[in-house]
Amino acid sequence: MSNAPQKIRNPILPGFNPDPSICRVGDDYYIATSTFEWYPGVQIHHSKDLKNWRLVTRPLNRPEQLDMRGNPDSCGIWAPCLTYADGLFWLVYTDVKRYDGSFKDTHNYIVTAPEIDGPWSDPVYTNSSGFDPSLYHDDDGRKWHLNMIWDHRVGYNSFAGIALQEFDPVANKLTGPIRNIFEGTPLGLTEGPHLYKRDGWYYLLTAEGGTAYTHAVTLARSRRIEGPYEVHPEEHVVTARFDPDNPVQRAGHGDIVETQSGETYLVHLMGRPRLGQNRCQMGRETAIQKCVWGEDGWLRLAAGGLAPEEEVTGPDLPSHPFAEEPVRHDFDGPELPLVFQWLRTPYPERLFSLRERPGHLRLYGRESIGSFFEQSLVARRQTAYNYEVETLVDFLPENAQQTAGLIAYYGRYQFYYLAIAWREGMGRVLTIHACPGDYPGAFLTAPLDAPVSLAEIGPVAMKVTVEDMALRFWYRMDGEDWQRIGPAFDATLLADESGRGAHANFTGAFVGMHAMDVSGQALPADFDYFSYRNL
Incomplete structure (x- = not known):
């Protein structure tokens, strides 16, 4: 018997914990976040109730998986994606070697583990065409690799769209044609792709607007995985760019999860600027929002509108606090x-x-x-x-x-x-x-x-x-x-x-x-x- 739903106050992962990717395995929830130049790479937090979280592991912890010596500040591990399929955890990540100027050197890899605390495998290299990779496990057994495409050419859109290519888990490599399945909305800066399937639709969640105060989570869908994708009637699921006084700012780069009882929650990047100052000392943190699927098949915030809430209604799950970090x-x-x-x-x-x-x-x-x-x-x-x-x-x-x-x-x-x-x-x-x-x-x-x-x-x-x-x-x-x-x-x-x-x-x-x-x-x-x- 579960308790009455609790209130969850954002951020759920305070301090530098950006670009959240969430997955559920049974009664356990896990969020992976970016660590950039900090070692070991990728923070993974665990929860039983979506409110209380504890840091459990950083899987990229040996030279074969990650060596960032020489990486400039704010390079390194960008936007990992954590999923679970075939009895394994799958972690996809980028090691960025350069990000200033016209070029981005972005190398993407996959590691796997039977348990969240490992042992995690040596990495499999996938590509370097852009950052924010993710892996989608289709219900027919096929696996699909996504990432944003970076175009360095003068006069072209640097954020050139979302690349889709099949991943062969036996050969451990990408295979087949590369398709640009989504070029984004007029807000631009399209990145952070995640794929889902629901009622015969493929849903593509992306981040747009940059990681500052115009950030947003955008949703599109298609009957075919390769598209074409139609955009959400409101274009976005959540953004704070129309609400400058909201204590939760920079809302974007999200991922969704379904609870055991069928409730839907969106985790997303956020920032907490000082009142009257657009400066976020804690950097980019992780927030959560309760969502609902409408009769038209589109995802929306349960509270209505697009603005993120500082306090949301938690799921119908028993409270499960963890011991606090020692002072x-x-x-x-x-x-x-x-x-x-x-x-x-x-x-x-x-x-x-x-x-x-x-x-x-x-x-x-x-x-x-x-x-x-x-x-x-x-x-x-x-x-x-x-x-x-x-x-x-x-x-x-x-x-x-x-x-x-x-x-x-x-x-x-x-x-x-x-x-x-x-x-x-x-x-x-x-x-x-x-x-x-x-x-x-x-x-x-x-x-x-x-x-x-x-x-x-x-x-x-x-x-x-x-x-x-x-x-x-x-x-x-x-x-x-x-x-x-x-x-x-x-x-x-x-x-x-x-x-x-x-x-x-x-x-x-x-x-x-x-x-x-x-x-x-x-x-x-x-x-x-x-x-x-x-x-």
């Missing part, structure tokens, strides 16, 4: 807690160790902040407007090329970094490095008039708080009170809309631990704990 991690175990990620490399042993100094996370100083190859940064997502983070770092720099400390990070052009460093005539000091959106230079600013002297040895506690758009750093030595250091920074600069300009960035704000040694000596820094608390 504090003491690094006592052999594995990095799942909440943390690092950047690009499939060789984390070169960046960190949980064994070299038991009870600590040891970071080996590597390349500079913002390196596209080996950067020793272990961080977690910001999931609310306001938060407090604390850590304790033991680090003895020997020259000015070595730093370690606490960093609030979006990308190589957007970060604030409280660091133990070394200064001639002073020895060990505390300083701040900042890069508040300097594209393309990525030059540092020096927020302190002079560094703060530290004792020759001993760990330093560091804290960062974000409140009312102000980011502040604090520090203390053993037995001392917390002391402020530096100015109040603009936290909203750690957002998609900062740096390279509006919506040229696709991730979200992280906060974490960093160590740098551009002298090449890989000097270690030891972090005793890390606590994160939303305020």
Whole structure:
């Protein structure tokens, strides 16, 4: 016997969790989201009731599956698609190697697993003609691969339509003709395809309007998989572009799922800009909307209209909450807690160790902040407007090329970094490095008039708080009170809309631990704990 439907408040996956793909296997629901340059690749969350979610795995976790060294910011894993068929989970994903200018280097792959937590197979390469791949399993046993088509030519529509080609699971390759089945609506920027079948119709769900404030979910249908596809009478199922005051903005890039009792829900990308500011510090998140199928065979929001709801009616399923993520991690175990990620490399042993100094996370100083190859940064997502983070770092720099400390990070052009460093005539000091959106230079600013002297040895506690758009750093030595250091920074600069300009960035704000040694000596820094608390 199920409980009465609950209310679900958006976002259901707070913090950087864009481009959701959802599937149901029995009583279990799974959502896969993009991770871009963060490693391991693809976040998969699990739920029993569509309200409560827990992170369960990141399947692309070894060099054979994913190596993003050299990938620029906001490249890497775009828009995965997760499905289940033939006793296997199927995950389709893009590894983007370039996205600026006229060209996109987009390589698409498929991996499979018998269980959601693996083991996941080595990847099968499919194509590179565009991004946002998906896989549709037809009821006749055939499998179809879709992706948007990228056209680099001057004077042509870059978003050239949706490619459809059959996938042969025995030969592990695409086969047969490539068809452009849908060129989109006048809104344009057609991407993110997903196929479904209902009452003899093939339904094609796409994302349009770009991933900013004109984003939308578009629906079309055809009696034949290759088309032609007729567009929804309202063109779109959900969009916030006509409702600028809606707290749920940037609504688009969706996927649908049917519950055990036949209810239909749409998950989609969203953003939460600060009131009066089009800046989303948490980046692009995941929301959910209740939908209904009309007598005319078209899908619509259950609430009516096109605007996404901040609070929706949940399904007729028993409530199934999960244990909350611990506030504090003491690094006592052999594995990095799942909440943390690092950047690009499939060789984390070169960046960190949980064994070299038991009870600590040891970071080996590597390349500079913002390196596209080996950067020793272990961080977690910001999931609310306001938060407090604390850590304790033991680090003895020997020259000015070595730093370690606490960093609030979006990308190589957007970060604030409280660091133990070394200064001639002073020895060990505390300083701040900042890069508040300097594209393309990525030059540092020096927020302190002079560094703060530290004792020759001993760990330093560091804290960062974000409140009312102000980011502040604090520090203390053993037995001392917390002391402020530096100015109040603009936290909203750690957002998609900062740096390279509006919506040229696709991730979200992280906060974490960093160590740098551009002298090449890989000097270690030891972090005793890390606590994160939303305020």
